[in-house]
Amino acid sequence: MNKKNKLNPLVSFFVFLSRSQKYVDFKNRVRDTLENPNNIYKKYIDYILIFLILTSVAIMIYNVSNPIPFWLEFYAIYFTSFIFLIEYLVNFWIYTDIHKDIKKATKDAKIIGREPDYKSIVKRAIRKKLIYIVTPLAIIDLLAILPAYRAFRFLRIFVLFRFLKLFKHSRNMHKFIEVLADRKFELMTLFALLIFVVFIGGIAIYILEDQKNENIQNLFDALYWSFITITTVGYGDISPVTTAGRSVSFVIVILGITMISFATSVIVSAFSEKLDEIKEDRVAEQIKLSEEFLIVCGYGQLAKVFLNQYLQNNKSANYIIIDNNEQKVEEARADKHFAVRDDASRYDVLRKFYNENSKITLLALTRSDIENIYISLNARVVSKDIRVIARANSFNVMKKYKRAGVDRVILPNNIASSMLVASISYPIAYKAINAIMHSYDISTIDEFYIDNNCYIINNSIGELKIDEYSITIIGVQNGINGIFKFNPKRDYILKEGDIVIVLAHRVSIQYFKKEYNLLGSYL
Amino acid sequence: MIGSIYLFGYGKFGRAIAHSLKEQKIPLKIAVNNKEELPFANSDKVEVEFINIESDRSLIDLNIPQGSTIICALDSNHDNLFLALALRDIYKNNYIVALSDSIHLNDKLKIAGVDRIIDVYAISGNIINSLLTKPVATKFIQGFINREHDYIFKEIVVTIKSKLHGKMLNEIDFDSYDIIFIGMVDKELGNNFIFKSSGVEHKVDSSDILICIGKEKNLNRFMTDMNLE
Secondary structure, eight states, X not given: OOGGGOOOHHHHHHHHHHTOHHXXXXXXXHHHHHHOTTOHHHHHHHHHHHHHHHHHHHHHHHTTTSOOOHHHHIIIIIIHHHHHHHHHHHHHHHHSOHHHHHHHHHHHHHHTTOOOOHHHHHHHHHHHHHGGGGSHHHHHHHHHHGGGSGGGTTOGGGHXXXXXXXXXXXXXXXXXXXXXXXXXXXXXXXXXHHHHHHHHHHHHHHHHHTTTOTTOOSHHHHHHHHHHHHTTOOOSSSOOOSHHHHHHHHHHHHHHHHHHHHHHHHHHHHHHHHHHHHHHHHHHHHHTTSSEEEEXXXXXXXXXXXXXXXXXXXXXXXXXXXXXXXXXXXXHHHTTOOEEEOOTTSHHHXXXXXXXXXXXXXXXXXXXXXXXXXXXXXXXXXXXXXXXXXXXXXGGGHHHHHHTTOSEEEOHHHHHHHHHXXXXXXXXXXXXXXXXXXXXXXXXXXXXXXXXXXXXTTOBGGGSOTTTTTOEEEEXXXXXXXXXXXXXXXXXXXXXXXXXXXXEEHXXXXXXXXXXXXXXXXX | OOOOEEEEOOSXXXXXXXXXXXXXXXXXXXXXXXXXXXXXXXXXXXXEEEOOTTOHHHHHTTOOOTTOEEEEOOSSHHHHHHHHHHHHHHOTTSEEEEEESSHHHHHHHHHHTOSEEEEHHHHHHHHHHHHHHOHHHHHHHHHHXXXXXXXXXXXXXXXXXXXXXXXXXXXXXXGGGTOEEEEEEOGGGOSOEEXXXXXXXXXXXXXXXXXXXXXXXXXHHHHHHTXXX
């Protein structure tokens, strides 16, 4: 770097930051915590800020006509303002990434073989960052901090800005604004019309009643009357006294009613259109907070039968059905399931339900192989951790499902055919398989996961009370290499990660699990 | 021991069934009512007979012997139900199995007199359910059905000459053959399958059926040693 390009300390500092991966990672983590609705900590930060807002506002309102102790004043004014100031500065910091601009400019400069002009890059980046200060939310944030400044203390009205801060932390408020924003054109048109009519009416009454009506002293009085009349409030403090003035009132009142009705219908229709979406978003937000859940794509016969069986033994299971057919969604809702009408093959739809802290299983159960493969691949793109089970409708496409990274493929036609053949070839064995698979009253097959919390870790099978509970151990899948050991001997030592398959009466299994603190292996 | 099998249909279900049965070398005769299925049969080099299911004569002419199992696996639910009803009327003593892909069809098939109904979606739904709650066990069990691993379920019919005849269950050494005893049909008590986990001690007599799992060679060794066929 030559002398001409010697950087001032501030620019050098930004260049240094742009090269620090630790700084970039830290900033990304902070941004994620404050802005990503899926981040588990965001919820708590919002709750804390809402608590601070409500308590400080309550104290300040009480203080309008009552004295409060110093510590309460300190809390409501200084402490909360300090926290809000930190929040303001952090939001300012994460609003843009100066380091990104520097990195990009460095890369571009390298391509053309020139030294990057860091000074102007940093200047531009800072200018971009300063835009934050004039954003509506930043202005509200700043005004909410002002009560801490003694010179502004007399302006008690600033307490309102703290209240406005709730907008930032309340999802319902966000939704409300979103709905209004969707009807921006209609509402702005109405607003322009309102202003126009208020002015026309105001000017008309001013011209017609000046000198005749003692309550109308100036144009402002006339505009005030016009606005109060058009909104149908009608305080009655100013009213027309001439026939011409009263005739203007007729027109203003009719226009006012029309406009209010129109505005109401615009807002109501916007809400009713968005209602399903709001509900669905709520369901998505709730479900993805659970530790584990199912996403069932396609509500056909197979999904119906599956859910019926699954929910019998997992009444508190978390799941969501996604189908892009309105009729199917209605059917699912009528069957008392949580269902949303959406296209599961779209990235943003599955992404909405994704939470990296949850164990998610996706079932692609539509009747179309093309759809199921698309949905499965979509799930893979959203996250490799999502477990995908897909229904194949034809044997020829099985390979494609495997290529799409599907964990298990179910081919109903083949399963049914195999079961049918088994029922004919080995009728009694089939009966046994059927009974143990479907947990009929006598015996069932089950499996346990050996984890750190269970009491049989590092114990031999011989040490367990399997005879007392009439439990037959069919085999153990090794937790390290996945090798299945059929009929393990009594000296077999159970290690962490092993999965033990047993056959026993349902009640025996329940008590056995309880005694040794055992868990199932997946959901 | 199973007799011959008469399979109706060579479509999305019938073809897979025929394939499995052929693999097990079970004698099989196939009849179809849909001409579109004939090319599949030709390409698989399978002999099929074309029938008109609406004609009783056509079904009678098949001359299905008593003891044979009939599988109704036509692709159309309506055809399958009609066929099951017609066959029940003609072949009163044959065992009829039918495939179904709807709960409502199951009830109709029952009324039509079908002996066993295989509900495609109920089975698949069960398997998905089991895959979620007990994936390793499900994979293991499915391995038996699809013959994907070395372990098999074996039905062992006790004969009077066998060493098992007259023994109590706890006297039989299954462990040294590396096989697991699952349960049995105690003919003295009827035809119900009784699981080992029921905890009741049974005396094994001739005609009882023991169900064991293990590798085929171990099961065969056990049968040989116990003088069983």
